[in-house]
Amino acid sequence: MTPTDPPEHDPAHCRQMFAHLSEYLDRELDEAACRQIERHLEHCDACRACCATLARTVALCREMPAHAVPEAMSARLREAIEKLRSGDRTVSGARPD
Amino acid sequence: MIEAINAGEIDRFYELVQRYQQALFNFGLRICGQAADAEDMVQDTFLNVFKYLKTFRFETQFKNWLYRIAMSACIKRRRRSRFAPERELSLDEFLPSDEQIAVDTPAWAREPLDRVLDEELARRIEDAILALPEAYRPVLVLRDLEGFSTEETAQILGLTPGNVKVRLHRARLFVREQLKEYFSHDPHRSA
Numbered sequence: 370m371t372p373t374d375p376p377e378h379d380p381a382h383c384r385q386m387f388a389h390l391s392e393y394l395d396r397e398l399d400e401a402a403c404r405q406i407e408r409h410l411e412h413c414d415a416c417r418a419c420c421a422t423l424a425r426t427v428a429l430c431r432e433m434p435a436h437a438v439p440e441a442m443s444a445r446l447r448e449a450i451e452k453l454r455s456g457d458r459t460v461s462g463a464r465p466d
Numbered sequence: 467m468i469e470a471i472n473a474g475e476i477d478r479f480y481e482l483v484q485r486y487q488q489a490l491f492n493f494g495l496r497i498c499g500q501a502a503d504a505e506d507m508v509q510d511t512f513l514n515v516f517k518y519l520k521t522f523r524f525e526t527q528f529k530n531w532l533y534r535i536a537m538s539a540c541i542k543r544r545r546r547s548r549f550a551p552e553r554e555l556s557l558d559e560f561l562p563s564d565e566q567i568a569v570d571t572p573a574w575a576r577e578p579l580d581r582v583l584d585e586e587l588a589r590r591i592e593d594a595i596l597a598l599p600e601a602y603r604p605v606l607v608l609r610d611l612e613g614f615s616t617e618e619t620a621q622i623l624g625l626t627p628g629n630v631k632v633r634l635h636r637a638r639l640f641v642r643e644q645l646k647e648y649f650s651h652d653p654h655r656s657a
Contacts, residue, residue, distance in 0.1 A: 380561075388557055391635035397616065415562035418571045425575035425582075426642040429591060430610035432583055435492050442491065442505045446483065449509055453516055454476060460513065 382409065383416055390416075394424050468528060472520050479519075483512055486529075489612065490536055496607045497540045499596045510539040526621075533612070533622045537604060552599050560639035574649045587648070594644035598637055605630055606637035 386409045392398050393406045410417045452460040471478050487508060494504030514535050522531055574582050595603060595611075608619040609630070616634075620627045 384557070384561060387561060388635070391638055392631055395616070397631070414570075418575075419562045421571040421575040422646065423638055423642055425579075426638055426645055427610055428579055429583055429587070429645070430595075430606070430638075430641070431613070432579055433591060433611055434588055435488060436495060438488050438491050439501065439505065442508065443483075443487065445505075446487070446509050446512055447480070449513055450479065450483075450516055453513060 383413060386410075386413075386416055387419065390420050390423055391427075394420070394427060468519065468522060468524075479516060482515070486532060487512070490532070493533070493536060493607060493612060494540060494543075496592065496595055496611060497537075497604055498543055503543045507536060507539040507543050510542070511536045514539070527618075530614070530618050530622055533608070533614070537622060540604075552601070555599065555602060555636040555640055557636065557639075560636070560643065572646075572649060574645070587645075590644065590648050591641065594641045597644070598640055602633050602637040602640070605633040606641070609634050610638070 386406050389398060389402065389406060393403060396403075398406070410420055449460050467478055467481060471482070490508045490511060491504050494507040495501060498504050498507060511532065515532060518535075522528065595606065598606065604623055605619060605625075608614045608622060609616070614622065616627050616630050619625075619634075620630045623630070625633075
């Protein structure tokens with residue numbers, strides 16, 4: 370890929386760039402590969418939109434709210450650990466039926 | 467803290483539990499899909515940590531070791547749970563199609579994050595993660611929700627870093643497709 374490459378959507382080239390978009394977003398590519406992707410994104414609307422929505426998908430995953438721990442779980446866990454401390458080696462994580 | 471526990475300050479084990487139980491419970495929910503399975507997994511994990519803490523080698527970060535145990539516990543629980551069908555995700559199924567070429571970046575990718583992420587969307591993302599085939603789900607959860615690096619994720623799952631990158635990319639594209647579909651039904655947000 371060079372700066373003189375045609376601006377039209379080239380499926381083969383898109384596929385090649387598309388395969389590395391996550392590494393690009395994660396800054397896991399070397400500088401030359403990053404520049405190559407950036408040049409492609411400059412003139413490929415489809416890949417640019419794809420990159421933006423992929424970046425947003427990652428950002429949304431990272432911001433996902435955490436669920437609270439059920440109170441009963443903490444109590445049950447403490448009880449199981451105490452049993453283990455007292456020498457009961459049969460205790461497991463299985464919930465009582 | 468671990469040295470103190472191993473030296474006999476057993477009560478401090480509860481500090482470990484306090485520190486990690488919520489993260490592990492959420493990890494379990496996202497891998498197993500059911501709160502009951504996640505609770506069992508957390509208990510299995512901490513009991514195993516309690517039993518084997520003396521064997522913990524400090525060349526591995528404790529959190530990575532903990533998640534490796536948690537992942538094994540999830541795999542054991544998995545047999546009892548309903549999971550998404552196992553299949554390979556191909557890069558080609560996610561390639562931008564020609565009709566998308568003229569489409570600008572949609573609003574959901576442009577608006578401030580806190581305006582986009584509400585409870586309904588969070589549920590939709592959780593559903594999308596649970597719909598991921600098993601080979602891909604833990605990779606995405608560890609990398610994008612738990613914040614582990616590629617190397618750490620590879621170590622936890624026993625994969626190569628290259629394999630983690632490939633699976634992560636396809637998993638993200640899968641979730642992105644679900645989000646595109648979700649927003650396509652909301653004209654105010656997809657424009």
